[in-house]
Amino acid sequence: MTTDTITTSTGQAILDARGVTMRFGGLTAVRNVDFTVNAGEIVGLIGPNGAGKTTFFNCLTGLYIPTEGEVRYKGNILPPKSFKVTAAGIARTFQNIRLFANMTVLENVLVGHHTRTKEGFWSAVLRLPSFHRAEGASRERAMELLQFVGLDKKADHLARNLPYGEQRKLEIARALASEPGLLLLDEPTAGMNPQETRATEELVFAIRDKGIAVLVIEHDMRFIFNLCDRVSVLVQGEKLVEGDSATVQGDERVIAAYLGEPFANEPGGEEVAEVEAAEAAPGKENDR
């Protein structure tokens, strides 16, 4: 077995958060949370509004320094700046899309790649001459990533002209351009229709198949339970339950605290069932 296989083999914890607490003045948004993501895993983080999910995410990406506790990525304590966390191998997308609206699709991905080149962030954003010289090497990789998310045909479009679902895909491509070992997705299907949500699900599986672990926050329970190997439930800043989808879905504390109505009665369920039936129909496999 090579060293590389050892460090990336499935089942080994690559992210390890211990006793993470985050306070804002008198408010404790996250309280004493232990959390791991193993190599090769897709992990979901769910919880009601205000449960502390985004705050916890921010503690994993260097945006916040936890008031107490520590976070390690591949054994090393996270650096205290988000760009250093990205360089270390953790990439993220945001709840509210943060693209460079007046740059092209390709340029957005090239900016994401700057952590893997000698060129700095501002050189990439301002498109300085040195950036253009380095661009040739990065361009091929950026086009590969655009092809991976299905946006290669739109490489020259301005990001602001993409439909919403494609802007979310572009955010993912840009995050992947930093060549992460762990990708954090904050509500990746917010505002998507069922078809787009289904496509995102497939994209996340494909990302995992490339050896990248994924941690996802999402309110769409169907998406989470279809996708995740493991789901953690935060309620009022504390971890309530953690387990595989079936365990979490069936846990009475989770149902009482969060899920409420039975999963099958979720609004939009009928529409999703229609899409699933259409996709399962013979002759539809090659339609996408």
Ligand SMILES: Nc1ncnc2c1ncn2[C@@H]1O[C@H](COP(=O)(O)OP(=O)(O)OP(=O)(O)O)[C@@H](O)[C@H]1O
């Ligand atoms: N920067 C901040 N300053 C003060 N309070 C904050 C800050 N960020 C979050 N909070 C508070 O911390 C708590 C947790 O918020 P957080 O956004 O992490 O929850 P969430 O689970 O992500 O919610 P949602 O699902 O609505 O996005 C909330 O009470 C929120 O008001």
